[in-house]
Structures are given as structure tokens and as C-alpha cells.
Amino acid sequence: MAAGWTLFGLGLIVIGGAIGAPxxxxxxxxxxxxxxxxxxxxxFGLESIAFDRRLGTDxxxxxxxxxxxxxxxxxxxxxxxxxxxxxxxxDTLRVAGHTLGPSERPGRGTLRNAWSLLWFERVVRRLxxxxxRRGVFLLGPVRLTxxxxxxxxxxxxxxxxxAELLVRPRSVPVRSLERAMAPLGNHRVPxxxxxxxxxxxxxxxxxxxxxxxRIHWRATARxxxxxxxxxxxxxxxxxxxxxxxQTVPGAYWLMLFDDEQVEALCVAASSLARRILxxxxxxxxxLGTQLAGGRRWAYVPPTAAPxxxxxxxxxxxxxxxxxxxxxxxxxxxxxxLLLPGGSVVVLSARDPAPYLDPMRRLRGSGYAVDHVxxxxxxxxxxxxxxDGGVRARTARLEPGWRDASALVLAD
Amino acid sequence: MRWSSLTDRLLGWLxxxxxxxxxGAFLAVVYVAVETTLDARVPLLGTxxxxxxxxxxxxxxxxxxxxxxxxxxxxVLLLLGLGIVGWLWSSEARDLLLAGNPIDALLHHPGGxxxxxxxMRGVGRAExxxxxxxxxxxxxxxxxLAAPWAFGQFSSPAxxxxxxxxxxxxxxxxxxxxxxxxxLARLQEIGRQTxxxxxxxxxxLGMVLAILALVVGIGLPAAWLLDLPADAVARGILEPIxxxxxxxxxxxxxxxxxxxxILARAIRSFGFELPxxxxxxxxxxxxxxxxxxxxxxxxxxxxxxxVWGLLIVLGVVLLRVWMRARARRSGGSATEERxxxxxxxxxxxxxxxxxxxxxPAVPVVARDAVSAYLAALEEIRSxxxxxxxxxxxxxxxxxxxxxxxxxxxxLQADYAVARYAGRPITPPEHRRAVExxxxxxxxxxxx
Numbered sequence: 138m139a140a141g142w143t144l145f146g147l148g149l150i151v152i153g154g155a156i157g158a159p160x161x162x163x164x165x166x167x168x169x170x171x172x173x174x175x176x177x178x179x180x181f182g183l184e185s186i187a188f189d190r191r192l193g194t195d196x197x198x199x200x201x202x203x204x205x206x207x208x209x210x211x212x213x214x215x216x217x218x219x220x221x222x223x224x225x226x227x228d229t230l231r232v233a234g235h236t237l238g239p240s241e242r243p244g245r246g247t248l249r250n251a252w253s254l255l256w257f258e259r260v261v262r263r264l265x266x267x268x269x270r271r272g273v274f275l276l277g278p279v280r281l282t283x284x285x286x287x288x289x290x291x292x293x294x295x296x297x298x299x300a301e302l303l304v305r306p307r308s309v310p311v312r313s314l315e316r317a318m319a320p321l322g323n324h325r326v327p328x329x330x331x332x333x334x335x336x337x338x339x340x341x342x343x344x345x346x347x348x349x350x351r352i353h354w355r356a357t358a359r360x361x362x363x364x365x366x367x368x369x370x371x372x373x374x375x376x377x378x379x380x381x382x383q384t385v386p387g388a389y390w391l392m393l394f395d396d397e398q399v400e401a402l403c404v405a406a407s408s409l410a411r412r413i414l415x416x417x418x419x420x421x422x423x424l425g426t427q428l429a430g431g432r433r434w435a436y437v438p439p440t441a442a443p444x445x446x447x448x449x450x451x452x453x454x455x456x457x458x459x460x461x462x463x464x465x466x467x468x469x470x471x472x473x474l475l476l477p478g479g480s481v482v483v484l485s486a487r488d489p490a491p492y493l494d495p496m497r498r499l500r501g502s503g504y505a506v507d508h509v510x511x512x513x514x515x516x517x518x519x520x521x522x523x524d525g526g527v528r529a530r531t532a533r534l535e536p537g538w539r540d541a542s543a544l545v546l547a548d
Numbered sequence: 549m550r551w552s553s554l555t556d557r558l559l560g561w562l563x564x565x566x567x568x569x570x571x572g573a574f575l576a577v578v579y580v581a582v583e584t585t586l587d588a589r590v591p592l593l594g595t596x597x598x599x600x601x602x603x604x605x606x607x608x609x610x611x612x613x614x615x616x617x618x619x620x621x622x623x624v625l626l627l628l629g630l631g632i633v634g635w636l637w638s639s640e641a642r643d644l645l646l647a648g649n650p651i652d653a654l655l656h657h658p659g660g661x662x663x664x665x666x667x668m669r670g671v672g673r674a675e676x677x678x679x680x681x682x683x684x685x686x687x688x689x690x691x692x693l694a695a696p697w698a699f700g701q702f703s704s705p706a707x708x709x710x711x712x713x714x715x716x717x718x719x720x721x722x723x724x725x726x727x728x729x730x731x732l733a734r735l736q737e738i739g740r741q742t743x744x745x746x747x748x749x750x751x752x753l754g755m756v757l758a759i760l761a762l763v764v765g766i767g768l769p770a771a772w773l774l775d776l777p778a779d780a781v782a783r784g785i786l787e788p789i790x791x792x793x794x795x796x797x798x799x800x801x802x803x804x805x806x807x808x809x810i811l812a813r814a815i816r817s818f819g820f821e822l823p824x825x826x827x828x829x830x831x832x833x834x835x836x837x838x839x840x841x842x843x844x845x846x847x848x849x850x851x852x853x854x855v856w857g858l859l860i861v862l863g864v865v866l867l868r869v870w871m872r873a874r875a876r877r878s879g880g881s882a883t884e885e886r887x888x889x890x891x892x893x894x895x896x897x898x899x900x901x902x903x904x905x906x907x908p909a910v911p912v913v914a915r916d917a918v919s920a921y922l923a924a925l926e927e928i929r930s931x932x933x934x935x936x937x938x939x940x941x942x943x944x945x946x947x948x949x950x951x952x953x954x955x956x957x958x959l960q961a962d963y964a965v966a967r968y969a970g971r972p973i974t975p976p977e978h979r980r981a982v983e984x985x986x987x988x989x990x991x992x993x994x995x
Contacts, residue, residue, distance in 0.1 A: 142691060145691055146691065149691075149694050156701070158698070158701045159774050160697040160701070160712060160715065160716070160774060161694060161697050161701070163773065163774070164691070164697050164719070165694070166766075167693075167766070168691040171690050172687075175683070175687065210889065212891045212894065214894070214895075216754060216758070218735070218754070218755060219735070253754065255754065255888070257888050257889060257891070258886060258887070258888055259886070259888070259889050260884055260885070260886050261884065261885040263883045284734075284738055286731050286734055286735075286755060287686070287727065287730050287731060287734060288683060288734075
């Protein structure tokens with residue numbers, strides 16, 4: 138059809154020129170021009186269009202506002218009347234002032250932006266991501282579409298531009314109702330093969346074989362008998378935070394969950410990990426739930442190294458509320474992961490009866506086990522755990538995980 | 549998105565108005581061709597009158613005053629009324645009617661028939677103002693203009709310039725109104741689909757300006773080609789507006805005359821004596837209004853054009869500021885930064901034709917140790933492409949990898965000493981290097 142009109146226009150030009158009718162030639166020229174013009178943008182509109190998306194950070198904490206810049210640059214002379222960019226993002230992402238549209242990809246929504254660009258015009262649009270939901274948010278691919286101005290023709294191009302935003306759970310201070318409450322996972326180590334020379338603990342009589350540099354010369358002179366320095370034994374506390382993310386009683390494979398409780402558990406886990414690390418212990422994390430990215434469980438080995446809290450929070454950010462392993466199975470795996478003598482802090486929001494036996498077995502194997510009960514049934518859970526011979530505490534986030542100013546522990 | 553703001557209502561009006569102007573302009577070209585060719589008369593009707601006929605029925609149908617399907621009688625009566633207005637637009641037709649020859653009056657002026665057609669087209673434009681309908685109007689209407697233009701070629705030589713001028717002006721009006729309407733309708737449709745508020749970007753303004761620039765860009769050389777004055781282009785863009793302005797002024801003048809006559813009677817009733825109205829003889833005896841040439845009026849014309857141009861620009865800027873302010877008040881948290889950056893090589897013309905073949909490599913002649921090594925590399929590359937030295941490979945690593953014997957090892961050592969260590973190589977060593985290259989070359993060629 139288009140070719141027919143083109144031929145018609147050419148014919149008019151030829152006839153107009155042949156019979157000396159410039160008006161006809163003009164109409165022929167205009168016909169050709171209009172046919173060329175209406176599909177101009179679907180042919181050339183997407184050429185030399187530079188598109189980029191930049192996130193202010195790839196990690197945020199719940200409640201943060203993450204800046205996002207979208208840059209589009211028309212690097213050619215032809216203005217673009219309408220350029221639409223459909224960014225396929227995780228459908229729970231919230232962008233201030235924007236509502237996500239539907240997407241043909243599962244679990245994705247469309248963040249739509251549109252511009253009209255003059256020649257060589259570059260536009261940087263600043264948006265704000267409202268991190269009001271914990272999780273992993275994927276961005277990309279982006280579909281760029283240019284529409285014709287006088288026709289319904291469009292042309293699209295897809296750019297990958299993958300990006301990931303990790304929103305970690307919020308973390309609150311941990312407070313104890315009782316002043317004398319021992320820190321979580323803190324247990325006296327009676328003896329050690331090694332001592333810490335930085336922790337001077339007094340003197341003792343010289344024993345045969347003590348190195349010369351260990352003799353305390355001033356005390357020897359004062360007491361007229363050789364004495365050696367004594368140091369505290371080396372004790373690196375290792376605390377493994379095992380989080381039971383099953384929030385509804387019953388079989389784990391029913392995949393029932395209480396979303397609010399899952400979020401509260403993540404906030405409590407992050408807060409406890411921060412507290413344990415601040416107390417100088419090595420903290421790790423163990424949980425058996427589906428994680429964003431496909432893993433069925435997560436284990437972060439205990440360490441007190443810098444950045445450990447970030448690693449734990451990253452895992453908590455990826456937690457999805459679908460339990461993939463029974464918690465008992467997870468606790469049974471602890472001896473393979475943690476050396477005897479370490480502490481296991483079990484954080485749960487349900488009745489601990491189903492996993493009391495594994496906890497008792499861990500105690501029998503030399504682990505210090507603490508049970509921290511969260512949720513509305515925490516008192517009953519604490520009683521059950523204590524009756525089962527496990528040291529238990531309660532934890533609460535009042536009025537809720539969103540607004541709580543502290544995680545309050547009680548014996 | 550809300551589409552009920554004042555701007556949207558304005559756009560809602562603008563699209564049908566532009567559509568009926570385009571319809572009227574097309575029919576005006578047809579009318580001019582018929583009037584100058586068949587009737588050999590100067591055309592009386594123009595784009596404005598035919599657009600008004602289309603607009604009347606469009607408005608009536610849009611307001612549901614007229615229901616062509618349900619009440620065809622009223623529709624036919626309205627069309628007849630429009631036809632009568634068109635037929636009696638000619639004073640000769642009116643004279644014929646007064647003389648008692650209604651059939652002759654009916655056939656005298658074809659404008660009536662075209663007013664009738666305009667009325668029928670207007671009904672369609674009352675509803676069909678979406679982008680597809682308006683684009684079709686332009687895309688089909690533009691080549692269809694060939695028919696009246698071809699028909700007009702048969703007009704008498706005396707009327708040919710009249711035809712060309714009127715048809716050119718109306719064609720430009722059709723082009724401007726049609727493309728603007730199609731573009732705005734498309735933007736509105738895109739906005740509906742994408743949720744983009746077209747008021748918040750400049751696409752509409754850029755599009756209107758681009759269409760005006762295109763029409764001027766086409767119109768000026770076309771006017772020169774058709775031997776028409778350049779102001780025909782301006783008339784093509786502004787004729788409907790100026791025509792409507794003229795009618796408004798005439799209406800005001802008529803109202804003012806009516807009010808003045810009532811005032812005069814009232815003043816006389818109070819006993820005041822007013823001078824009697826001037827008789828035609830007195831008017832004829834009045835001092836003749838001096839006539840000016842274009843050269844004499846060039847200065848004032850330029851001033852008027854500049855002032856009007858500035859007023860139009862000011863109006864566009866104010867409209868734009870107002871619309872942006874409205875859009876900003878309506879919400880939106882995104883901030884934008886716009887700039888213009890010309891990438892390097894943006895104006896480089898694309899290479900036409902086949903890409904230039906790569907320049908053939910100049911063979912290296914082995915004259916010393918360095919050139920002997922380079923010639924050996926060239927020989928290896930041509931004979932055994934897999935053993936060619938990689939850009940990231942040192943000479944020694946390459947020699948070790950390909951294991952082509954002691955010749956290449958010695959050649960690369962000479963090369964490294966000369967190029968990397970900067971130490972001079974003795975003439976006997978140069979001779980030995982060339983000999984090594986020859987032996988290596990012969991061995992490679994022997995396979």
C-alpha cells in the first residue's frame with residue numbers, strides 16, 4: 138500500500154513536470170513527503186539513543202529513600218517526540234510518584250518513564266525509591282519504545298541494564314529488662330590451652346619451663362621469689378543465630394506464613410546479631426527458608442570480622458517467607474557447622490515443642506543453647522522451652538516491628 | 549490521569565476545530581477548481597466559510613441537537629439550509645431567485661453543493677477525532693488534492709492565477725491544520741496509553757512549531773515555483789484565523805451601527821438636532837483616500853509584522869509557562885535536568901557504498917636483525933595463522949610457544965636486545981640474523 142502511494146506521488150511529479158503543472162508536482166511531492174514523514178520515527182527514532190539507569194546505592198535499610206537517576210540522551214539530529222522506557226522491576230518496588238504498570242514477566246511490574254527529546258538533548262530524571270519493604274529488588278531489562286508522530290507505528294528495543302537493590306531489615310537496639318542479665322551466648326570458659334597476652338590476669342609462682350620473658354621481674358624483686366605473669370585464657374565466643382522462620386504451626390511444606398511475624402523475626406535477628414557482634418563475640422546465622430536467588434537455606438559462619446553484620450543483613454534481606462526445611466533438620470546440622478563449646482541462639486515465633494529434642498541434643502553435645510521467643514505466644518513458648526531444659530527468654534518489639542524503638546529481652 | 553482539566557477541554561475543542569478546518573480547506577480547493585474551470589468565475593467561498601458549514605453540523609451532532617440516524621428530517625433540513633446559504637452566497641444567484649428563477653439560482657453557484665458536502669463531512673468529524681481518523685484524513689486527503697489541482701489546469705488562462713493562488717493557500721491550510729490535528733490527536737492517544745501527561749513535556753509545542761516550519765519550508769519554494777507572492781504562505785497558515793477575525797469585526801461593526809442608530813433616535817427624541825446621514829452624493833464628494841504603494845508602507849508593515857510576531861511568541865511562552873505551572877501543581881516528584889550535548893562525530897556524514905577494503909600489508913624486507921625478526925613473524929602469520937604472535941605475547945614467550953627451532957629463538961633474542969635493551973648489534977650478528985631468517989623461511993615454505 139505504501140509503495141502504491143509512493144508510486145502515485147512519483148507519477149504526479151512526473152506528470153506535473155511533463156504538462157507544465159507545478160501544482161500537480163507539488164501535490165506529488167507532498168504525498169511522498171507525508172509517506173516518508175509518518176514512519177520517520179519508527180525507522181530512525183531509536184538510533185543513537187543512549188539510556189542509562191543508576192542507583193544511588195545497591196544496599197539500603199528498610200525505611201531508606203534510595204535515589205535513582207535515569208539518563209537518556211538523544212545523540213542525533215532527529216528530535217524524538219515520545220520515547221517510552223518500560224523498566225521491568227520487581228513488582229513490590231515502590232517509586233515515589235509512580236505506580237507500577239503490569240508486566241508480561243512473572244513477579245515484575247513496569248516502571249514507565251517517557252520523554253520528548255530535542256536534537257542532542259540529554260535528560261537526567263531523578264526518582265526516589267521508597268524502601269518500605271525488605272527484600273531483593275531487581276531492575277531491568279528496559280524496553281525503549283519510540284512512537285511515530287502521525288501514525289500508530291512503534292519500534293522497540295530492549296536493553297539489559299541489570300541492577301539489584303537489597304533492602305535490609307531495620308535494626309533496633311537490644312535492651313534487657315533485668316540489669317544483671319548476661320549477654321546472649323556469653324558463657325564462662327573454664328580453661329584454654331592458649332592465653333591472651335593482652336589480658337593480664339596477675340602473677341603466680343614460677344614454674345619450671347616458664348619462658349624468661351614471662352617472668353614478672355618487679356614482682357620477683359619485691360617478693361624475693363620468682364613469679365611469672367598470668368594471662369586470661371583465649372576465648373573467642375562463637376554464637377550461631379538460628380532463626381526459625383516458620384510462623385504458623387503445622388507442617389512446613391504447607392507454606393503458610395504470617396508476613397508480619399516473618400518481618401518481625403528478621404528485625405529481631407538483625408538486632409540480635411548487631412548486639413552480639415558489638416559485645417565482641419563472633420556471630421553467625423543459620424536459617425532454612427527460600428532465599429531470593431534460589432537457595433533453600435543460608436549459613437553465615439560465625440566471625441567477628443568487620444562486615445559480618447552486613448553479611449548477615451544481606452542474607453536476611455533475601456529471606457522469603459516460604460520455609461524450605463524443617464527447623465529440626467536445620468538444628469541437627471549445627472554440629473557439622475559449629476565447634477563444640479559455641480553458643481546457639483534459637484530465635485522463633487512459634488511453639489518450640491517440635492524442635493525441643495534437637496535443642497536438648499545440642500546441649501548434650503556441649504553447645505550452649507538459648508531460646509528467644511518472639512510473638513504473641515512468647516510467654517508460653519518460653520515456658521515450654523524451660524520445661525524442656527533449655528535456657529529461654531522472651532523478646533518483644535512494641536508496638537510493632539515497624540515502629541519499635543528497641544528489642545526488649547526478658548528472662 | 550485526569551483528562552478533564554481546562555487544557556484538556558481546550559484540546560478537546562481544538563482537535564475537531566482543526567479537523568473541520570482541514571475538511572473545509574480540502575473542499576475549498578475543490579470549489580476553487582470547479583468555480584474557475586467550469587463556471588469561469590472568481591471563487592466566492594473560502595476555507596473559512598466551508599469550515600463553518602462543517603463546524604455547524606459537527607457542533608450540532610456533538611451536542612446531540614442533531615441525530616442523523618434517528619431524526620434524518622432535521623438533518624436534511626439543516627443540510628438544505630447550509631446549501632441555500634452556499635447557493636445564495638453569490639449576488640447573481642440572489643438576483644435570479646428574486647427574479648423568480650429558483651432553478652437557475654440553484655445551478656448558478658456550485659458553492660451550495662459544496663456547503664452541503666461540508667455539512668455532511670462535519671457530522672463525521674463530530675465523533676471521529678481520534679488519531680487514526682485524523683491521520684487518515686491527511687494521508688488520503690493529500691494525494692486526493694491531485695484531482696482538483698489537475699482539474700484546475702483546464703481553467704482559462706485569465707483565471708489560472710486566481711485558481712493557483714486560492715488552491716495553493718487552501719492546500720497549505722489543509723496541510724497545516726490536518727497535520728497539526730493528527731499530531732495532537734496522536735499525542736493525546738499516546739498520553740492515554742502511556743499515562744504521560746503531554747502538557748508536562750514539549751512534544752506538542754515542538755510538533756506544532758515543526759509543522760509550521762515544515763509548511764513554511766515547503767511553501768516558500770512552492771510559491772516561487774508557482775509564481776505566487778510569498779505572503780501566500782502566510783495566508784495559507786493564517787487565513788482561517790484572519791477570516792474569522794474579519795467576520796468578528798464585521799459583526800461588531802454591525803452591532804455598533806445598530807446601537808448608534810438607536811442612540812441617534814434617542815437623542816433626537818430629547819429634542820437635540822443631529823446632522824442628517826450623508827447621502828451617496830456627499831460621500832462621493834469626500835476627499836479621496838490617498839493610495840500608498842508597498843514601498844511606502846514597507847516600514848509600517850515591518851513594524852506591524854515584528855509586533856505581531858513578538859506578540860505571538862509572547863503568547864506561546866505565556867501559554868507554555870501557564871501549562872507547566874498547572875502540570876507542576878498537579879503533582880509529580882521527579883526532578884529533571886535537561887542539557888544539550890553534541891557527541892563527537894555527530895555531524896559526520898555516513899559513508900555511502902561498500903566499506904573500504906583494508907590496506908594490504910607492506911612486506912617486510914629482512915635487512916638487519918630487527919627486520920629479519922619482523923619478516924619472520926610475517927612469514928609465520930601467513931603460513932601458520934595459528935602460530936602468529938598475539939599482541940599480548942612477548943617475543944620470547946611466542947618463540948617458546950611455537951617451538952620453531954633455534955633460528956626464531958635467536959632472532960627474537962636479537963630483536964629484544966635491539967628494541968628493548970637498546971644495545972647495538974654488531975654487523976656480523978646482523979648478517980647471521982638475516983641468514984637465520986632465510987633458513988626459517990625456507991623451512992616454513994617447505995612445509
